[in-house]
Amino acid sequence: xxxxxxxxxxxxGVAALGERAAAQAPVADTAAAAxxxxxxxxxxxxxRQEIEGQSARNAHDLIARLRPRWxxxxxASSGPLGETDAIYVYFDGTRIGTAQHELVRITSExxxxxxxxxxxxxxxxxxxxxxxxxxxxxxx
Numbered sequence: 001x002x003x004x005x006x007x008x009x010x011x012x013g014v015a016a017l018g019e020r021a022a023a024q025a026p027v028a029d030t031a032a033a034a035x036x037x038x039x040x041x042x043x044x045x046x047x048r049q050e051i052e053g054q055s056a057r058n059a060h061d062l063i064a065r066l067r068p069r070w071x072x073x074x075x076a077s078s079g080p081l082g083e084t085d086a087i088y089v090y091f092d093g094t095r096i097g098t099a100q101h102e103l104v105r106i107t108s109e110x111x112x113x114x115x116x117x118x119x120x121x122x123x124x125x126x127x128x129x130x131x132x133x134x135x136x137x138x139x140x
Contacts, residue, residue: 043067046114048140059089059111059137060103070116071099073132085119085132092139099135112140 046066056062063070073084087099096102115136122130 044116044118048112051108051111051114054108056108058104058108059106059114059135060099062108062111063103063114063135067116070133070135074119085129087132088122088126088130088134090134090136092137103135106137110139111137113138 046062050066051062054062054065056065060071071087073087089096089099089102091102091106115138117125117134117136119131119133122132122134126134
């Protein structure tokens with residue numbers, strides 16, 4: 001019991017010191033630019049900025065280098081014998097086929113952005129058969 005009280009008192013003391021230090025700290029100049037934080041990469045998005053830093057020739061190569069998990073199909077929940085649903089590709093809102101066949105046909109110069117829609121979200125949006133997800137490509 002005494003140890004708990006001592007730990008609680010120490011925590012309160014540290015919190016109080018932090019509040020005092022914050023109150024005494026000089027006010028920062030709001031005109032000065034804040035240091036840039038490293039941006040967190042969106043695991044379901046490949047931007048044009050990322051594409052420009054690559055030497056890939058087509059969408060498949062870009063995805064294989066930057067987000068390889070997008071290319072892994074998942075076993076269909078209702079399919080017998082562990083069948084997998086295809087990963088479908090949409091180009092500017094139109095379904096053009098499966099990732100296996102279509103991604104090599106789209107050059108990196110044509111791409112403005114690639115977005116991966118995970119299986120559960122794809123099934124909710126497009127229905128059964130999309131459990132492996134969808135790759136949406138927006139042109140430049």
